[in-house]
Amino acid sequence: MSGRPLVGAPSVMPRFADDVWNLGVAGFAGNRYPSEFLIDFKSLRLSVRREAAREFLFWRLNTRPVRGPLPSISTVASEWWNLRCFFRFLDTEHGGLRLDAVTQPVLDAYLAHCRGEGLLTSGLRQRLQVLPRLHLAAPALTTDALIVSPWNGRPLTRVIGTDPRRERENTTPRIPPKVIGPLVQAALFYVRTVAEDIINARVELAELETAVEDIHGLSIHRLERYLDGLAHEGRGVPAVDEFGRQARLAGSPAYTYVMRKSGAGPAVAGGLYDKRIDQALERLGPEPGGMDTPITPHPQTGLPWRARFSPAAVPYEERLLRTACYILVAYLSGMRDSEVKELRDGCHYTERSADGVVVRHKVRSRLVKGGRGVAENWVVIEPVAEAIAVLERLPHREALFCRPVSRDRYSTVTANRMNENLNAFRAHCTHIGFPVPDVDGEPWNLTTRQFRRTVAWHIAHRPYGTVAGMIQYKHLSVAMFEGYAGTSASGFRAEVAAEEALARLADVVERYEDFKAGVRSSSPGGARTDNEFGRVQEELQDFPGRVVDERRLHAMLKTSARTLHVGTLNDCYYQPETALCRTAGGPDQPMLNNCRPDRCGNSTITTRHRPGWEAARGDTERALAFVGLSDLQRTALRQHLHDINKVIEGVDHANN
Template sequence: MLPAYIAAACASRGPRFGDRVWDVRPFVPRSTRLTRVDFGLIGDPWQERTVREFLYSRINHASPVGRSRTARPMKLTRLQREFWLARTVLRDLAAAGAPRLADAERRHLDQVLAGWKQSGSAAERAGTLKHLAAHGPFLTDALAITPWPGRTAAQVTGDPRSGENSTLRIPERITAPLIQAAVFYVTTAAGDIIAARAEVAALRHAREAAPVKTRGQARAAVEALIARRRAAGRGVPAVPARSAHNHRGAPVADGIIQAPNEKFIALLAGLRWTTRKHRDLLAAAAAELGYEAGGLDTPMSPWPVTGRPWRPGMDPAAVHTETSYLRTACWIVIAYLSGMRDAEVRELGRDCAFTEPGADGRDRFKLRGRVFKERRLSGDEAEWVVLDAVHHAVNVLLQINDDPTHLFGYTSGPGVTRARLIGKMPERISEFAAHANVLFSGPGELFIPGQPGGDGGNAGEAAPWAFTTPQFRRTVAWHIAHQPFGIIAGARQYQHAETAMFEGYAGTSSSGFAAEVAAEQATARLDYAEELYRDWDTQGPSGGGAAKTINTEFARIRSELADLPGTAAGPARLRTMLTHLATTLHPGVLGDCFYRPGQALCADRAQPAGEPLPMLNTCLHCPNARRSGKHLPRLQQARDQARDALTAAGRRALPPLQKAALDGHLNQLGQLITQITHAVPAAPENPDSNRTPSR
């Protein structure tokens, strides 16, 4: 049932058309979660045949839908979803009175459409019905009518596509501690976890290498273990909290269950079975030495906020659990600090990290991977510019994972030969956030707060944020777009001193991330233009060469907004009228630039050096510049710095040209400040004057 060009890339020919189960796992990327469909789940033979023929046609034929003149065969990664949709559409039509596609009439389509609009996938189901019609020539049972001709599925279901990204952005109060915890795991906790893994591996190797002990030798080994722990001032390893249900009657002291971890103690003593026959020794030792959490020798590093160990000591089970959290932390660091999609992260190879010198001579940290969205099944090669923390995460994964090809592939335990790929990332991220709260929360305050107004289970309790993988790409694109010059101050954002500015962050990756950042930047510029308008509308001061032109345009917009008597212009209309200004707006620290090439003073200076235009903050008297009250503190700071430089220079001889330059710069800044502080406020217009007749 597979096209020859897909089957040729694999040793297997794939499932046959008549097979009950189609499993395409060998032909799709390993990050694909659902790869098989079972036609036996469809009870009706006619529907089963229709779905089978439909999927075969979707995979092998390109049939345009509606007004589209182009189409491509369906990618195998969508097989399971399309199976579910086709099965659902046929079931709903049968329930509406059309057991066969050929029986469907307009009234049946209207009936199922009304039901679909109550669900969250109405447009998707309507689209599948349109695909069923387009592939009718390849179906035994085909539609006799065209569903909703001339209208797209989104138009039919009343789900218009918005130009703005609808993916939720993770709030900064959540991303900041989440990234802080993930970076700590990658840069600090990883060392403890890797050391503990090595310690457990050494204990297991020593046990397997030693001969099986007799009963007397086993008792002597337990006694020797107790003696070693007594000499070291250590307690008896206690049962972990996750096993409390097996020791319901055991008392708890300082959060530690007062019962021995017999399986782990057996490993420490080199025994191949538990220590049940030596419980008298353990009870006596516990009475003397007490119990301790964990039990491995590997010490835990301090959590920088408190200076205390970031977690209690570990036992082998805790090492396994923490390794899983470490993999999730690596995913978070790589995804958030690269802008990569989930599949792009999980499909990274073990040789993905490399460095390359930039144009300025400094090394750039990069990742090499593949992009799959809207590409061929095997994806296309791509590169991402990243931070050094991402390379650190890659190095950690190389040490804890053992898949020969995939960075995120690993075997789940001793004796397991088949590697698995990390998956179910939303659940894993939520579990990591909950674990970080257990480890790092302070008294009465969660380390990673919940979502206000959510259903946390109790009245007034905030619910944990519902993470999805696209949110990370959306969030970092938003941050890049909404920070001055497209950067994020890592030290401020993540409380991590070594995190550099996110310079060159979006890169030129073919994954489309730069385009998403550009879309966010357009939205950010429009937001900022709206702020400038509202500041002007409330008689905020302004100055600069472009102030008169922009203020006149603001006045025109205000007049237009008051055009309809008795109505108030909504925010959407205002933003529409500001769009043309936002396209030329470049926010700056000492002033904003409404860039017009013919009047830009920076153009002549930039062209010989090949600098990008506009050059913000370099032409303080440029006709394109406009300053408002929000620039005043920065201008005053620059003036004070120039004044301090002149004062300091007064103590020693200063070259005349340098002193003249400082004097001129100081006077210039003073003039710009005066333009703002002595600006004439915008006079409110009479809405009844200069009104354009309504059309």
């Protein structure tokens, strides 16, 4: 595995002749199961298959493509699975046919076989990608090699029958605003209000587990002293936890807890002990949970946000808290799932700006895309820093999301497990006062990949929107683009740019549809825009009764989309040579503070902008009614009101 940084000792690096390769020694995907990096050649029945697979994977690990870096360890591990699928097809459907005897009809049959499995387009392409790579590796395969060039070298996108342009679009669904809003609010509630209670409950539970180890024998006096203490404090006997388990019968979890908490014994004793607990239950009544950790009041109700903790509730609430931290970090930083899972102790730090005024929150992690495992920094906002501080106080080892599954064993929260946690947290939001509404009658299915896509979409489409509380997307974009998350290596800026391009194209299509419906622009640049839309309509023959090719329409409007800047008072189809806002040597983009929408040749004003001008007219009229204005101020306001009325009259005239 030349040219790859290692995460393990070189001594454990697999050797070529080994029956099992553990590629995890060079794997940087903290969101993957360790077993996904195991290559077990013994799983192939025929020796010729094992040797061919060994040579192919060695070639993939050590041969740099003509363009681009070495494939990631995750990619090679996935290719092992796809290679096994192809070998299994040859063994079961073609009697163990060797690679050097495979013909194009056999490959066509394999394509039909994969289609029959119901794979999505992306999955089908990934399944077949191993075939052209097998052919490229043929000179390096001495045992058996694929001689025929699959589909004569045609791109798989054409073989499968998909549009390559459409395949480049991000198909990850965006989380709807009505879902992401309460979800982030609930996550903030857990991190800022609930976290301290859960951490304190964990400390109490750890102290109890330590104390149990020192309990020897039984003591009725300790039990009675504990029960008398509950009565003195006005509390009940631990009997029912939030999972609905009753403790009226001896041997229940609550009875065991009472014995351990009181120091009367390590487990249920029966006889006199059960009788004393039963008598206390009748006298004091039950208390859900039973642990001593105080519960913070809910800001919305002033009541405790939950009943007292039980031992079973502590790891359950820890799981919800860890998930809440994940939501804040993933959504408010723009980091990938694999990069979030690489966060470790001490990853958060702060820096002041050059003038010493602004404090920037930063986190260190690893850029995992492509399997490089390169250490990088991200600029984040305060809620992300708060979530990381909470994660550092939760039980973990190495990575912050490496959670304990027993006293001495830890496990990384993989992507699939985190998806389960996310949906469990979404369902739990209702119980803590932040209900997440259904979408189309069904609960929204959350996945780890949706957060980065969603925040990129909102920054591009709703830059001045608010996600929860005082968190604004504009503030998010400034922080993300200032730091590493906005650079080309991370790819987040590119994702936002792609979303912005799609948003501008959608806006241009809307304005084209307005044009077809008879809406015309009244501003200096309106005639140019109307002429352009008219040319597109004429070329496509896009008239009532005809159906036009949507892809061709979008292709013709893309030029306008690249220069469109949508505004409240006008739309700017920016061209530097006619822009009134641009100064000599200034940036090659609109300067919004200098915009003259009623005079600039780039400006178009239609009926969709009329409400903005009417609001401006109302503001000006109210300003004129102020008694203390000077003559100069009153003259300027009257001229401004005259200009506004002129624009509104022009819009009405153009569309009547």
